[in-house]
Amino acid sequence: xxxxRLLTILLLAATIxxxxxxxxxxxxxxxxxxxFAGYYVAKEKGFYEEAGLDVEILHPFVTQTAEERVxxxxxxxxxxxVSEALELVDKGIPLVNILQTSMNSALTIISRFGSxxxxxxxxxxxxxxxxxxxxxxxxxxxxxxxxxxxxxxxSLNIFVSGVVDAVxxxxxxxxxxxxxxxxxxxxxGVYRFADHGFNIQEDGVYMTAAEYRKNRDAAERFAQxxxxxxxxxxxxxxxxxxxxxxxxxxxxxxxxRVLQKLMLEEILxxxxxxxxxERAFRLRPDMVQKAxxxxxxxxxxxxxxxxxxxxx
Amino acid sequence: xxxFIESIRRSFSAKLSIWVVLxxxxxxxxxxxxxxxxxxxxxxxxxxxxxxxxxxxSRLRLERIISDVESAADNLEWLVYRHLxxxxxxxxxxxxxxxxxxxxTGCAISFEPYYIKGMKYFSAYSSNTDGVVETxxxxxxxxxxxxxxxxxxxxxxxxxxWTEPYSDWDYDDDYALPTEMLISxxxxxxxxxxxxxxxxxxxxxxxxxxxxxSSVKPYPNSYSTLVSRGxxxxxxxxxxxxxxxxxxxxxxxxxxxxxxxxxxxxxAGEEGMEEIELDGEDCYVFYKPIKATGWAMAIVCQQxxxxxxxxxxxxxxxxxxxMGLLLLFLTCLNVIRRTLxxxxxxxxxxxxxxxxxxxxxxxxxDRVDEIGTLSRSFEHMQGSLVSYIDELxxxxxxKERIEGELRIAHAIQMxxxxxxxxxxxxxxELDLYASMRPAKEVGGDLYDYFLLGDKLYFCIGDVSGKGIxxxxxxxxxxxxxxxxxxxxxxxxxxARRLNDTLSENNEQLMFVTAFIGVLDLITGHLDFCNCxxxxxxxxxxxxxxxxxxxxxxxxxxxxxxxxxxGQEIDDLRGSAIFLYTDGLTEAENLSHEAFGDAKLxxxxxKDASGPAEAVVSRMLRAVAGHVGFAEPSDDLTILxxxxxx
Numbered sequence: 001x002x003x004x005r006l007l008t009i010l011l012l013a014a015t016i017x018x019x020x021x022x023x024x025x026x027x028x029x030x031x032x033x034x035x036f037a038g039y040y041v042a043k044e045k046g047f048y049e050e051a052g053l054d055v056e057i058l059h060p061f062v063t064q065t066a067e068e069r070v071x072x073x074x075x076x077x078x079x080x081x082v083s084e085a086l087e088l089v090d091k092g093i094p095l096v097n098i099l100q101t102s103m104n105s106a107l108t109i110i111s112r113f114g115s116x117x118x119x120x121x122x123x124x125x126x127x128x129x130x131x132x133x134x135x136x137x138x139x140x141x142x143x144x145x146x147x148x149x150x151x152x153x154x155s156l157n158i159f160v161s162g163v164v165d166a167v168x169x170x171x172x173x174x175x176x177x178x179x180x181x182x183x184x185x186x187x188x189g190v191y192r193f194a195d196h197g198f199n200i201q202e203d204g205v206y207m208t209a210a211e212y213r214k215n216r217d218a219a220e221r222f223a224q225x226x227x228x229x230x231x232x233x234x235x236x237x238x239x240x241x242x243x244x245x246x247x248x249x250x251x252x253x254x255x256x257r258v259l260q261k262l263m264l265e266e267i268l269x270x271x272x273x274x275x276x277x278e279r280a281f282r283l284r285p286d287m288v289q290k291a292x293x294x295x296x297x298x299x300x301x302x303x304x305x306x307x308x309x310x311x312x
Numbered sequence: 313x314x315x316f317i318e319s320i321r322r323s324f325s326a327k328l329s330i331w332v333v334l335x336x337x338x339x340x341x342x343x344x345x346x347x348x349x350x351x352x353x354x355x356x357x358x359x360x361x362x363x364x365x366x367x368x369x370s371r372l373r374l375e376r377i378i379s380d381v382e383s384a385a386d387n388l389e390w391l392v393y394r395h396l397x398x399x400x401x402x403x404x405x406x407x408x409x410x411x412x413x414x415x416x417t418g419c420a421i422s423f424e425p426y427y428i429k430g431m432k433y434f435s436a437y438s439s440n441t442d443g444v445v446e447t448x449x450x451x452x453x454x455x456x457x458x459x460x461x462x463x464x465x466x467x468x469x470x471x472x473x474w475t476e477p478y479s480d481w482d483y484d485d486d487y488a489l490p491t492e493m494l495i496s497x498x499x500x501x502x503x504x505x506x507x508x509x510x511x512x513x514x515x516x517x518x519x520x521x522x523x524x525x526s527s528v529k530p531y532p533n534s535y536s537t538l539v540s541r542g543x544x545x546x547x548x549x550x551x552x553x554x555x556x557x558x559x560x561x562x563x564x565x566x567x568x569x570x571x572x573x574x575x576x577x578x579x580a581g582e583e584g585m586e587e588i589e590l591d592g593e594d595c596y597v598f599y600k601p602i603k604a605t606g607w608a609m610a611i612v613c614q615q616x617x618x619x620x621x622x623x624x625x626x627x628x629x630x631x632x633x634x635m636g637l638l639l640l641f642l643t644c645l646n647v648i649r650r651t652l653x654x655x656x657x658x659x660x661x662x663x664x665x666x667x668x669x670x671x672x673x674x675x676x677x678d679r680v681d682e683i684g685t686l687s688r689s690f691e692h693m694q695g696s697l698v699s700y701i702d703e704l705x706x707x708x709x710x711k712e713r714i715e716g717e718l719r720i721a722h723a724i725q726m727x728x729x730x731x732x733x734x735x736x737x738x739x740x741e742l743d744l745y746a747s748m749r750p751a752k753e754v755g756g757d758l759y760d761y762f763l764l765g766d767k768l769y770f771c772i773g774d775v776s777g778k779g780i781x782x783x784x785x786x787x788x789x790x791x792x793x794x795x796x797x798x799x800x801x802x803x804x805x806x807a808r809r810l811n812d813t814l815s816e817n818n819e820q821l822m823f824v825t826a827f828i829g830v831l832d833l834i835t836g837h838l839d840f841c842n843c844x845x846x847x848x849x850x851x852x853x854x855x856x857x858x859x860x861x862x863x864x865x866x867x868x869x870x871x872x873x874x875x876x877x878g879q880e881i882d883d884l885r886g887s888a889i890f891l892y893t894d895g896l897t898e899a900e901n902l903s904h905e906a907f908g909d910a911k912l913x914x915x916x917x918k919d920a921s922g923p924a925e926a927v928v929s930r931m932l933r934a935v936a937g938h939v940g941f942a943e944p945s946d947d948l949t950i951l952x953x954x955x956x957x
Binding site for chain 1: 453454455456459460461464465468469473475476477478479491493540541542543544552553555556557558559560561562564565572575576579
């Protein structure tokens with residue numbers, strides 16, 4: 001299975017307006033699922049088209065990391081968590097946040113046999129290759145948990161096999177997948193970062209500073225239409241779920257409607273600002289500052305990356 | 313409805329039939345329930361046995377496949393260790409392995425970074441797509457297999473293992489798309505020091521596995537299913553569920569603790585059978601673990617299938633019972649109706665007979681049972697009734713005739729005594745009034761009077777006994793009085809002659825008490841003879857009424873040859889004499905108290921100054937007042953005579 005790269009074609013397509021509309025390639029974090037409902041809605045309901053954009057949603061391969069996606073340059077805009085963005089900026093890739101959807105952390109650690117993850121010193125814990133588990137590593141360091149991190153592209157089956165003690169899980173995805181195995185029954189073994197002073201925003205849409213300068217107008221239109229897509233999804237969750245299931249089927253994802261429904265509900269909940277309770281769609285300086293500080297202390301960042309650096 | 317119940321209440325046959333059918337239904341129901349209980353249990357046990365057998369067969373088949381895959385891996389492992397220095401040979405071995413084992417869709421011999429000839433990625437991979445085997449060296453920056461579970465799992469476990477189902481991705485397209493669901497048997501490879509160097513993984517298509525295992529069905533709607541350790545359906549007839557859902561998916565939104573508990577038992581490697589509701593159907597779920605893999609097999613049978621033919625049979629039996637009960641009801645109704653028909657006919661005929669049609673012929677019943685007996689008794693009763701009524705008719709006619717004759721006799725008797733008052737209108741000095749009331753149609757009392765010149769002959773009498781004999785004796789006595797009186801002899805002589813005549817041939821020993829008087833209307837001289845009669849009451853012009861002092865003598869007809877002694881009163885002018893029979897003094901009320909002499913005197917002493925008719929009427933009223941509603945026991949005769957001064 002040699003992978004045929006269509007990078008050149010994609011890059012060309014991105015810059016040539018198609019039928020008077022600007023081609024815009026957007027790469028979400030993961031394979032098709034309700035986490036990206038707002039973007040699917042914006043595309044299917046014609047919000048992007050109305051904004052003069054021909055948006056292509058390019059899902060990544062399961063083994064690709066955020067850095068690889070950004071560096072690969074197949075897409076103008078890439079979905080990243082705040083911690084991933086800070087890490088990349090620190091590594092010298094200047095980024096601009098053009099849309100922030102998440103207002104809360106969905107990160108959890110779930111133990112295999114129901115005990116409190118904070119009590120599992122030296123435990124084997126699965127993390128993802130995609131870097132948005134950085135905050136967890138900082139937490140573990142801070143709590144002196146001495147976890148042995150095992151990197152896997154997909155954690156579920158390894159967790160089921162019982163060779164690890166705990167797994168990092170997103171409250172909208174792996175959390176429900178694990179519940180679906182029948183192995184997770186109580187909340188006792190679930191550590192939610194949001195409840196322990198680590199409530200840091202996650203999903204947002206970023207562009208490299210260079211890309212942003214080039215396509216600033218399209219970026220703004222994309223952000224605007226995507227936001228519209230999310231608001232519509234929040235108002236019409238059932239129709240939005242139908243659209244999501246269309247994508248899931250098209251990409252032959254091994255999931256089901258129940259999981260996607262739960263995911264959509266959780267994603268929409270995470271989009272509410274913890275202070276105002278509203279769908280704010282903004283990066284919070286305090287959360288950026290907190291993330292930056294934690295990651296600096298955790299040794300992930302070599303310097304403090306500021307809110308101003310990533311906001312246009 | 314009320315009319316219907318009423319019609320049942322009125323029909324003995326309907327009531328009895330209903331009771332019979334109800335009781336039979338009860339017996340049938342009890343029997344059927346017991347049979348159902350026993351048969352259902354044995355059907356259930358059969359089903360459990362059958363399902364377990366199928367489950368065991370499928371499990372054996374699956375374990376054979378597993379063991380084939382594991383043998384293939386063992387064979388390959390030995391070759392790999394011998395050719396670690398030759399990547400091309402490894403590629404060839406992966407190819408041979410896939411070619412030699414048609415149940416494999418892929419075989420990869422993958423190594424840790426830089427282990428094979430300094431290459432960061434080396435994975436010798438062969439795939440079998442519909443019989444076409446392709447071999448290539450895999451792994452690059454976009455396909456970093458080290459992080460995939462089929463590589464990680466044996467590495468972490470450090471022992472051979474089976475993966476959970478995972479998607480195989482087709483990277484040849486513009487986008488990576490999952491192509492099919494695989495499970496892999498993975499065996500870690502170790503270096504001389506026991507260090508991990510790579511993984512042998514052999515893939516099987518779940519689609520193929522599913523087709524291989526799901527072909528056997530004990531019942532039309534039953535199905536086999538295979539679930540992984542994580543509850544994922546590896547075999548399931550519903551493509552929506554297969555690979556995409558787990559045992560617990562539905563319970564994420566609609567918890568069902570009982571079913572969830574069963575699912576936990578299934579994935580925990582337990583063996584068992586449960587009755588649960590799946591998609592609205594009551595089902596039996598039989599499950600067993602596949603030990604080597606941590607998977608579990610289950611057969612789901614709908615209860616309606618298991619009990620399908622049994623339920624059909626039961627429905628037929630129930631239908632037969634219902635029809636039988638209906639038939640029983642109709643037969644009962646008919647038989648009882650027919651049996652009771654003579655009774656109904658009898659009742660109808662009895663109605664006619666009751667209305668007076670005694671001559672109706674009764675239906676002929678040849679039966680020897682109770683109904684026959686009743687019918688014959690009724691016939692006998694009808695015969696008796698007819699002859700009785702005949703007798704009664706005759707007797708009644710007879711009685712009516714006698715009564716008619718008695719009425720005539722009464723009229724004749726009443727005509728025999730003078731009944732026109734005033735008796736002698738031309739004799740103003742005489743005030744006479746008399747009344748006779750027989751107790752029956754004819755009586756034995758008598759009174760009479762006649763005028764001969766200036767002399768008034770009168771008498772009052774009472775024949776012994778009552779009724780017709782007494783009346784005939786009375787008639788004879790009265791005629792004799794008239795005949796003898798006309799000879800102008802004194803009362804004692806009249807009495808003597810009457811006595812002599814009536815005594816003759818008096819075989820019946822009848823007699824008559826009498827008071828005979830002859831009153832000279834001019835002088836007021838009264839000759840009288842009392843023949844055993846009640847003494848009359850004298851009502852003087854002044855002074856109180858009192859019984860007349862009389863020689864009793866003896867009643868006429870009793871003693872032949874008796875010498876009667878007469879008595880006399882010089883002058884009766886201004887006085888009255890009140891004569892009566894014992895019907896007056898012996899008149900009884902309901903308490904059997906006689907009117908009595910005292911009351912008679914008291915009544916007369918109250919007022920006896922008026923005309924004779926008034927005195928008689930007042931006395932009759934007084935007697936009527938005393939008697940009240942009591943039947944008159946004796947003839948009552950009164951005669952009152954007053955001679956004015």
